[in-house]
Amino acid sequence: MTVVAAPDFAAPFEAWRTWKIVPSARGPLLSSLFFDLVWPPQVAVHARCLRRSWFERFGLLRQTHAAPGRRCECGVYGASLEQAAAYLWHPRVAPRRTSLHVLGRVLLWGDVVECERGYRAASAYPAELVVPVSAVGKGRVEEGEEVAEGLSRYGVPVRLVACRTREEIIRAARRGAGPVAA
Protein backbone atom coordinates (compact mmCIF):
# COMPACT_ATOMS: atom_id res chain seq x y z
CA MET A 1 0.00 0.00 0.00
CA THR A 2 1.63 3.20 -1.14
CA VAL A 3 0.53 6.78 -1.34
CA VAL A 4 1.50 8.53 -4.51
CA ALA A 5 1.90 12.27 -4.84
CA ALA A 6 -0.72 12.80 -7.55
CA PRO A 7 -4.30 12.81 -6.24
CA ASP A 8 -6.49 9.83 -7.03
CA PHE A 9 -9.74 11.79 -6.78
CA ALA A 10 -10.64 15.45 -7.15
CA ALA A 11 -13.91 15.23 -5.21
CA PRO A 12 -14.43 14.13 -1.61
CA PHE A 13 -15.69 10.65 -0.78
CA GLU A 14 -19.13 10.39 0.77
CA ALA A 15 -20.15 8.05 3.54
CA TRP A 16 -22.46 8.00 6.55
CA ARG A 17 -21.84 8.39 10.25
CA THR A 18 -23.62 9.10 13.51
CA TRP A 19 -22.94 11.98 15.86
CA LYS A 20 -24.21 12.87 19.27
CA ILE A 21 -25.46 16.34 19.99
CA VAL A 22 -23.75 18.37 22.69
CA PRO A 23 -25.16 21.67 23.89
CA SER A 24 -23.20 24.91 23.77
CA ALA A 25 -23.90 28.56 24.45
CA ARG A 26 -24.27 29.16 20.72
CA GLY A 27 -26.46 26.15 20.03
CA PRO A 28 -26.18 22.40 19.47
CA LEU A 29 -22.91 20.97 18.19
CA LEU A 30 -22.01 17.68 16.54
CA SER A 31 -19.66 15.51 18.54
CA SER A 32 -18.00 12.15 18.03
CA LEU A 33 -19.81 9.24 19.68
CA PHE A 34 -16.77 7.78 21.36
CA PHE A 35 -14.30 10.65 21.73
CA ASP A 36 -14.50 14.17 23.09
CA LEU A 37 -14.21 15.61 19.64
CA VAL A 38 -16.58 18.41 18.75
CA TRP A 39 -17.21 19.21 15.09
CA PRO A 40 -17.47 23.01 14.91
CA PRO A 41 -19.79 24.58 12.33
CA GLN A 42 -18.20 25.57 9.02
CA VAL A 43 -14.75 24.25 9.98
CA ALA A 44 -13.31 21.02 8.63
CA VAL A 45 -12.35 18.36 11.15
CA HIS A 46 -8.79 17.09 10.78
CA ALA A 47 -7.94 13.74 12.28
CA ARG A 48 -5.08 13.13 14.65
CA CYS A 49 -4.09 9.88 16.22
CA LEU A 50 -5.34 9.76 19.81
CA ARG A 51 -3.73 6.41 20.45
CA ARG A 52 -0.36 8.15 20.17
CA SER A 53 -1.21 10.27 23.20
CA TRP A 54 -2.02 7.17 25.20
CA PHE A 55 1.27 5.51 24.33
CA GLU A 56 3.21 8.69 24.95
CA ARG A 57 1.76 8.92 28.43
CA PHE A 58 3.66 5.79 29.33
CA GLY A 59 6.75 6.67 27.30
CA LEU A 60 6.20 3.71 25.04
CA LEU A 61 6.15 5.53 21.76
CA ARG A 62 7.78 8.74 20.69
CA GLN A 63 7.23 8.61 16.99
CA THR A 64 4.21 10.32 15.56
CA HIS A 65 2.28 9.52 12.45
CA ALA A 66 -0.17 11.42 10.36
CA ALA A 67 -3.76 10.26 10.60
CA PRO A 68 -5.06 8.03 9.19
CA GLY A 69 -2.28 5.55 9.73
CA ARG A 70 -2.51 2.35 7.80
CA ARG A 71 -1.66 0.10 10.74
CA CYS A 72 -3.56 2.22 13.22
CA GLU A 73 -7.27 2.73 13.73
CA CYS A 74 -7.14 6.52 13.64
CA GLY A 75 -8.90 8.85 11.26
CA VAL A 76 -12.38 10.22 10.79
CA TYR A 77 -14.71 7.30 10.18
CA GLY A 78 -17.41 6.93 7.57
CA ALA A 79 -19.40 3.84 6.69
CA SER A 80 -22.52 2.63 4.94
CA LEU A 81 -25.90 4.06 5.87
CA GLU A 82 -26.98 0.79 7.48
CA GLN A 83 -23.87 0.59 9.58
CA ALA A 84 -24.01 4.22 10.67
CA ALA A 85 -27.68 3.89 11.60
CA ALA A 86 -26.86 0.85 13.69
CA TYR A 87 -24.73 3.08 15.91
CA LEU A 88 -27.82 4.99 16.93
CA TRP A 89 -28.51 1.89 19.01
CA HIS A 90 -24.96 0.78 19.70
CA PRO A 91 -24.68 -0.96 23.08
CA ARG A 92 -21.59 1.07 23.96
CA VAL A 93 -23.68 4.19 23.58
CA ALA A 94 -27.20 3.23 24.56
CA PRO A 95 -26.76 2.60 28.31
CA ARG A 96 -25.41 6.08 28.98
CA ARG A 97 -27.20 7.89 26.21
CA THR A 98 -28.59 11.15 27.42
CA SER A 99 -28.41 13.23 24.29
CA LEU A 100 -30.01 13.19 20.89
CA HIS A 101 -28.09 11.41 18.17
CA VAL A 102 -28.15 12.40 14.52
CA LEU A 103 -27.26 10.59 11.36
CA GLY A 104 -25.63 12.22 8.37
CA ARG A 105 -23.67 12.03 5.20
CA VAL A 106 -20.06 13.02 5.65
CA LEU A 107 -17.51 14.22 3.12
CA LEU A 108 -14.05 12.68 3.50
CA TRP A 109 -10.84 13.86 1.93
CA GLY A 110 -7.07 14.08 2.33
CA ASP A 111 -5.53 10.66 2.77
CA VAL A 112 -8.45 8.24 2.87
CA VAL A 113 -7.99 4.62 3.90
CA GLU A 114 -10.55 2.42 2.20
CA CYS A 115 -11.47 -0.45 4.49
CA GLU A 116 -13.70 -3.48 4.02
CA ARG A 117 -16.83 -1.71 5.24
CA GLY A 118 -16.01 2.00 5.24
CA TYR A 119 -13.32 4.64 5.32
CA ARG A 120 -10.90 6.38 7.65
CA ALA A 121 -9.96 9.86 6.47
CA ALA A 122 -7.67 12.75 7.30
CA SER A 123 -10.31 15.47 6.92
CA ALA A 124 -14.08 15.59 7.05
CA TYR A 125 -17.17 17.75 7.09
CA PRO A 126 -20.86 16.85 7.16
CA ALA A 127 -22.77 17.06 3.87
CA GLU A 128 -26.26 16.51 5.22
CA LEU A 129 -27.80 15.88 8.63
CA VAL A 130 -30.81 13.74 9.48
CA VAL A 131 -32.35 14.37 12.89
CA PRO A 132 -34.54 11.45 13.96
CA VAL A 133 -37.31 12.12 16.45
CA SER A 134 -39.71 9.96 18.46
CA ALA A 135 -37.34 7.04 18.77
CA VAL A 136 -33.78 8.07 19.55
CA GLY A 137 -32.41 9.52 22.75
CA LYS A 138 -34.92 11.74 24.45
CA GLY A 139 -36.66 11.79 21.12
CA ARG A 140 -39.12 14.57 21.69
CA VAL A 141 -40.33 16.39 18.63
CA GLU A 142 -39.72 19.77 20.21
CA GLU A 143 -36.15 18.86 21.03
CA GLY A 144 -35.61 17.54 17.53
CA GLU A 145 -36.96 20.71 15.98
CA GLU A 146 -34.76 22.85 18.19
CA VAL A 147 -31.69 20.76 17.39
CA ALA A 148 -32.46 20.79 13.66
CA GLU A 149 -32.76 24.55 13.67
CA GLY A 150 -29.51 24.92 15.60
CA LEU A 151 -27.68 22.58 13.25
CA SER A 152 -28.44 24.90 10.34
CA ARG A 153 -25.28 26.73 11.40
CA TYR A 154 -23.34 23.95 9.69
CA GLY A 155 -24.51 25.32 6.36
CA VAL A 156 -25.69 21.92 5.07
CA PRO A 157 -29.21 20.53 4.57
CA VAL A 158 -30.82 19.39 7.82
CA ARG A 159 -33.84 17.07 7.75
CA LEU A 160 -36.09 16.23 10.65
CA VAL A 161 -37.59 12.75 10.27
CA ALA A 162 -40.17 11.03 12.44
CA CYS A 163 -39.36 7.36 12.87
CA ARG A 164 -39.75 4.48 15.29
CA THR A 165 -37.31 1.92 13.97
CA ARG A 166 -33.87 1.77 12.44
CA GLU A 167 -35.38 0.71 9.13
CA GLU A 168 -37.58 3.79 9.07
CA ILE A 169 -34.57 6.05 9.63
CA ILE A 170 -32.64 4.29 6.88
CA ARG A 171 -35.54 4.64 4.44
CA ALA A 172 -36.00 8.31 5.29
CA ALA A 173 -32.29 9.05 5.06
CA ARG A 174 -31.95 7.27 1.75
CA ARG A 175 -34.90 9.13 0.22
CA GLY A 176 -33.19 12.48 0.44
CA ALA A 177 -29.65 11.41 -0.27
CA GLY A 178 -27.63 11.41 -3.44
CA PRO A 179 -25.27 8.60 -4.43
CA VAL A 180 -22.92 7.56 -1.66
CA ALA A 181 -19.63 5.83 -2.21
CA ALA A 182 -19.70 3.59 0.86
Next chain:
Amino acid sequence: MDIGKPKRIYKVEPLRDPVPRKREPAPAPRLVPPPEPARKPGRVGA
Protein backbone atom coordinates in the same frame (compact mmCIF):
# COMPACT_ATOMS: atom_id res chain seq x y z
CA MET B 1 -17.09 1.68 14.34
CA ASP B 2 -16.03 -1.65 12.90
CA ILE B 3 -15.16 -0.95 9.28
CA GLY B 4 -12.87 -3.91 8.77
CA LYS B 5 -9.33 -4.20 7.53
CA PRO B 6 -7.66 -1.56 5.35
CA LYS B 7 -7.55 -2.24 1.64
CA ARG B 8 -6.03 0.80 0.03
CA ILE B 9 -5.10 4.43 0.62
CA TYR B 10 -6.37 7.11 -1.71
CA LYS B 11 -5.20 10.68 -1.99
CA VAL B 12 -8.30 12.83 -2.29
CA GLU B 13 -7.83 16.50 -3.08
CA PRO B 14 -11.17 18.20 -3.77
CA LEU B 15 -11.06 20.98 -6.34
CA ARG B 16 -13.57 22.96 -4.29
CA ASP B 17 -13.50 23.44 -0.55
CA PRO B 18 -15.97 20.89 0.86
CA VAL B 19 -16.75 23.20 3.78
CA PRO B 20 -19.57 25.62 2.95
CA ARG B 21 -18.56 29.23 2.96
CA LYS B 22 -19.43 31.22 6.01
CA ARG B 23 -22.63 33.05 5.44
CA GLU B 24 -22.30 36.79 5.85
CA PRO B 25 -24.64 38.10 8.50
CA ALA B 26 -27.55 39.99 7.05
CA PRO B 27 -27.08 43.75 7.34
CA ALA B 28 -28.99 45.31 10.20
CA PRO B 29 -32.22 46.92 9.03
CA ARG B 30 -31.81 50.68 8.78
CA LEU B 31 -34.35 52.89 10.42
CA VAL B 32 -35.96 55.05 7.75
CA PRO B 33 -37.07 58.48 9.09
CA PRO B 34 -40.68 59.42 8.48
CA PRO B 35 -41.30 61.86 5.56
CA GLU B 36 -41.41 65.51 6.49
CA PRO B 37 -44.88 67.07 6.36
CA ALA B 38 -45.59 68.95 3.15
CA ARG B 39 -45.26 72.72 3.41
CA LYS B 40 -48.23 74.92 2.77
CA PRO B 41 -48.17 76.44 -0.74
CA GLY B 42 -47.41 80.15 -1.09
CA ARG B 43 -45.22 80.48 1.94
CA VAL B 44 -41.56 81.16 1.66
CA GLY B 45 -39.31 79.55 4.08
CA ALA B 46 -37.84 81.76 6.80
